[in-house]
Amino acid sequence: MNGSRQRVRQWRWGDWRRQTGVRALLVTALCRLLGLVIRPSPRGGQPLPSGHLLAFVVIKPLALGDVLLTTPFLDALRRAYPQAHVTYAVGDYARPALANNPHIDDVLPMGRLGVPRSYDLRAYAAFVRALRARRFDAAFVLDRSPLMALLPYLAGIPYRIGLHSRGRGFAHTTRVPVREGQREAEEYLRVALAAGVPPQGARSHFYPTPRDIEAMRRLIQEFGLARVGPLVVCAPGGGVNAGAIDVAKRWPPDRFARVADALISQLGAAVALAGLPSDASSIAAVRRAMHYATVDFGGKTSLGQLAALIELSDLFVGNDSLGGHLAACVGTPSVTVFTTTSGDVYAPYAPSARWVQAEPDGTGGRADVDAVIRAALLALRDWRGDPADERLHDRSRRRRQDGGEP
Template sequence: MPEINRILIVTKSRYLGDTIVAVPAMRALATRYPQAHVTLLSNPAAGELLRGCPYVHEYLARPVTARRRVDLEMWRVLRRKGYDLAVLFNRSLSSAVLAFMARIPQRVGFDTEGRGFLLTRRVPYEPPKHEILHLLDVAEACGAPAQGTHMELWVTPEEREAIRGRMSKEGIDLNAPILLVQPGSNDAYVKRWRTEGFIWVAQQLQKEYGFQVVLLGANNEQDVAEQVASSFKDGALNMVGRTSLREALALLAEVDLLLGNDTGMMHAAVALGTPTVAIFAPHKFQRWAHNHDCHRALTVPLPEGARPTPELIHQHLYAVREEDVLHAAHEVLKVKPPRSGRGESEGHTPS
């Protein structure tokens, strides 16, 4: 590949999880091309999410629903910047058109949506395979071999100290273990497990480990959060809709276990090294679940050859048993037991 001094990376812009799982591939590119200035075109919140990331130098926001006029403006911006290489981690035709119209000479990405003729190097997208491995295939096609498959995020000691202080003011004993529950999600019908299941598992874990319960989620998930919080006679700290993105990341770094659905915050917890137990819809499991070290994911598979209709996905999501979720929590807490205290801590970057 010719000399590369400016790289444009494009990820999906709808969900933050898409950006987090791309970090291993970004690391591979940064290692292979240490002299290159790297720009990430992604979700408007990506710069805040990846604050402290050494693999990206500049962030450009692409709206979740990019209109043709917006892409025309972006095309002009990209052309002026003079990129040598466009790395398309998403699979849309529009992103390939954007890179082509910006006259970026090297354009590498998945051969999907009929966009192969716009790419200089095509990468097959062949499920079933974890999304991290798919994205590393694209990096490999750019001449950048994988530097591990682990995800990373960066939280400062000051951010962690601030969230500890906030929890303490709201009644959390920092010397006792903390269970973070995220019972909500977007696309609730096909991604949200049973509320009563979360309640039962959290109550069992509280009895066994002495967990204090904290709830996390978006503001539009208050209904399910209040239902969970009200089930604890000693109360639970409801922080749903009450944290910024950076505060949520600091909270994830401070707790002992995250119990939740398939969400961006679940991917963030994995990246921060916090033990996780996540319930997945069956059609998302192979591409997005994390089952290694102190992370467990559960699903009930669809019958072989079955069409993944919303109704069938919902049925199988709800079929995940509470006892299996509790067992998964026991497993991860054996790998990484709850902490007995929270003193001064460093920002976490997994190795």
């Protein structure tokens, strides 16, 4: 199993992806009725057509972290079908998560399709036409939305494999039941397995460009972060996506400050605060609460530069958000703090990923802080004290040996 868990309480808090109510019940009932009409059996009893020169489309509109969780699936698909043409249909907001990905051939922009409460019937119909024009052999739907499941059916794509949650995969020819409480990345890999694609050895991927890496290397030197102690990137923000804002996912800033201070005092760490422009208030609050100096990169980096900064670091600590998934992709040990969502489900997909389930309102107090510090110290137990340039060289060399260089 990828990742390790420092401490997990029984998940009992809200998650916008699992909301229920009258509307949800009506949608479920309608989907199950439609499932009786649309035949699920694939043509010829096979989940995928035969041959190697095939055209596949993978559909996942949102969000940045969720799209990164699909990259192990892309890894497995490309290894099984090296000659296939793989297109990824993704929304504008999440598209940067696929930059430089060697396992896809192109991207089919979905605009704002998939963004909650912003569906446009004309845009939806136009995207169906775009799918139909490409004449794909098979579609993989890594999304629970019934409207996403319906897209390849309306486009006439003959083989449709995807998640089947509460009847919402009614339009798929191969319906993969979702196991509640299981790892999200592993659910996507079960879609691959259902299509006859071996998932063994698949891992997360994101590749910052050499220019991004060089830019962040210079900044690390400029700000004096390449010290004797480890370099730790801390991202206290998150919870903001297109059409969905859940800042309750954020662990209180003073807790992150205590963790950062502890790593500085115990290990002589250099701490860099990072995140998106929407994280500015949380980053500022952490800086105010800290007793030691830190460097603020919040809102000052592109996605590729943020990934490069994390790759050059020795540890990432943050909320259930983008940064932890980037750490999994670039091979940096991480500790993710989960509050309103479950680490058992949404943890980054990597052997070096750890997580702590904390109280959502910060009432866990010292116990939660101590758990995160312990997880961070465990993640750094193999830290060797190499300079930042040598750390990057070692990681790049290991990546080439793994065959993951684009």
